[in-house]
Ligand code: FES
């Protein structure tokens with residue numbers, strides 16, 4: 014049944030080392046590309062001298078923006094090659110095409126570009142001031158979003174306590190272990206691009222626009238993908254377009270692979286935010302008003318910034334009832350590396366701020382922090398910050414499970430008694446989260462998916478969908494849904510690789526929409542086949558179609574064992590009788606009303622909830638924090654596979670630990686300083702201790718088989734839970750991320766100084 | 772640069788190849804010998820995606836130059852399964868959900884294999900230490916550690 018473990022469809026090839034990732038593919042006569050990048054954060058390209066590069070043996074061509082037949086870039090988007098102005102230190106200026114990677118590299122080093130340096134701006138607040146250097150347009154505003162409910166001034170008047178705080182979150186890297194890569198192969202009809210991306214149709218569109226070719230002539234094929242976390246969208250489009258350009262102009266297959274350094278310098282990041290919160294609360298713990306101001310760094314280009322900031326503003330209060338809310342979020346262009354979608358998509362930043370705030374309020378009022386969340390937490394029929402009447406809210410259930418699992422009160426009491434005279438202190442902290450599924454009504458993108466299912470003559474099944482298997486088990490989820498609906502063994506179901514030639518356009522696999530939207534499309538496709546097959550079977554068996562059950566590869570009447578026929582027989586019959594063995598599903602989530610001016614309405618049709626706790630050990634001499642135990646409780650709707658769910662949760666917790674404690678993309682004057690994994694530190698096996706995933710199942714009214722998306726929610730509450738635990742251990746707070754050695758040591762010293770002076 | 776003749780044992784077979792002396796073992800495997808199971812993630816010895824076993828030790832193949840492999844015994848992920856039978860580690864990785872995107876998997880498997888070759892019953896701490904040079908961005912390591920522990924039983 015649904016929660017039994019089936020083997021993932023993609024893992025055998027991966028375990029054998031036989032899965033083909035894009036860089037593993039080779040084509041005859043293939044050429045290699047290297048990008049020449051602007052080293053300056055803001056500069057005008059005056060001239061490009063190709064001569065020296067072209068003289069190098071093996072260099073075939075040096076391409077620039079003037080070679081692009083179509084659009085070198087969309088308005089305010091990152092160019093394939095810079096036509097005139099480079100807006101960050103990483104913008105591609107020229108492309109060297111060569112017979113070998115080595116010749117391409119030598120060629121790139123030999124290209125001479127003359128620049129006129131332009132004044133640059135790196136701080137979003139500076140960028141908003143009049144007279145600031147302009148990155149785009151006439152005011153550097155990339156996007157704005159608002160949520161206004163009630164009257165905050167009145168709300169603050171009612172409050173017994175008002176707290177004002179500022180939180181800063183930093184810039185981090187997606188860092189999938191597979192760097193960006195694309196191969197383009199020219200064909201008679203057009204171009205075939207091999208590229209790991211979670212937005213196949215967006216990438217195809219970018220390539221088509223670059224090449225001034227119809228989208229239907231661009232074929233995008235997805236080989237195995239080595240992780241994405243949101244990074245392989247627009248970035249992949251830029252690589253794919255560069256490869257396509259070179260392939261079309263040379264008539265030969267062209268491969269572009271980034272080194273880790275190129276990847277980190279050029280690729281998009283998570284938005285850094287500065288968040289100012291003002292909140293009012295009554296003595297009994299009830300929140301009365303919240304005012305939030307967010308200013309985010311969009312970097313040099315627009316990318317998904319408008320959608321990210323819209324989600325942040327909607328979710329800024331956290332999963333709490335706040336009668337009066339005023340949130341204003343703005344994202345600003347700077348000459349920094351571009352920010353875009355990253356796992357969590359605008360949720361982790363605001364979850365961080367609001368959860369630190371809740372903890373501090375509880376502390377000031379002398380209320381237990383878990384109880385404080387219960388007092389204010391959303392419940393069924395509560396009004397959200399956007400005025401939406403919330404249904405199927407599972408926050409309390411998540412808190413119940415969290416309380417049991419970590420033995421909240423007794424553990425808190427034990428830790429209170431700990432001997433704090435040594436160099437190691439312990440602390441316990443928690444955080445909650447909620448998150449709207451998919452794009453939502455606030456218009457974060459058109460939201461739809463199609464999927465096709467074909468039953469072959471032998472009864473085996475082929476699925477065609479645009480679900481990107483980025484490692485999350487998306488393909489296995491589709492197999493499971495079809496297996497459930499049609500009663501067919503998973504081993505008889507084959508998922509076609511994503512190929513824009515065959516699979517229906519379904520938008521990207523982002524925003525936790527894979528399970529939700531694409532899963533539903535495949536469910537509908539399977540149901541269509543079921544209806545068709547039931548009709549054929551009913552005729553064969555002499556019963557009515559409604560009487561039939563699909564199970565164990567058979568179609569039968571439960572009441573009458575003689576009325577039974579195998580699924581594969583019916584498949585063969587369909588072909589024999591010229592009946593369609595195809596199913597097609599198209600699904601889009603219900604769209605609620607949305608008032609853009611006020612940010613009021615049904616922001617999302619469905620929400621997920623979670624509650625997490627971290628227990629940390631903090632070394633006062635080193636500033637080192639170890640997350641000894643992390644309990645992550647998440648409402649997953651229905652766990653289609655419990656072990657896979659646990660893997661997703663552990664992965665999200667690990668990324669959250671990195672976000673909280675060590676990862677930090679250092680950019681100085683627009684130049685990225687931490688360009689490889691010796692300086693940009695990811696969590697290793699030594700940083701991970703006990704992670705306890707706990708599953709809450711409140712079946713979704715919309716998700717296929719009741720499942721909800723999980724990839725992104727698991728990241729949100731991790732950093733705030735850890736930071737709250739650090740505060741518990743230290744008795745003082747770190748407000749800005751990351752809480753790395755220096756930051757924690759600073760606070761530890763200050764705290765020590767204070768207690769010695771006392 | 773003139774090419775060198777290199778002889779070594781690769782996955783149980785003697786091989787002889789010509790390669791420039793400044794080529795890394797990683798490039799040799801991927802570009803010259805068509806063994807693309809070994810992955811490239813950083814090229815500075817930090818991610819472990821390129822891990823292979825040389826003379827029973829787990830080594831980052833991006834940090835090894837071709838002349839250094841002369842006369843050695845090298846095992847890559849392609850050499851793990853024998854006669855169509857999965858290695859117990861491969862089975863265990865599949866069974867314990869230790870594979871998501873799979874890009875770190877070959878390197879993880881080789882670090883784990885080297886550990887078990889030298890220490891058939893490692894403790895959890897020893898397992899964590901053995902894979903501490905292998906970055907995984909997807910799994911959070913928990914299920915990988917469990918998979919290695921259960922393969923060692
Ligand atoms: S590629 Fe060798 S350690 Fe990363």
Ligand code: FES
Nearest residue numbers: 872875907908909
């Ligand atoms: S499974 Fe993706 S990096 Fe480990």
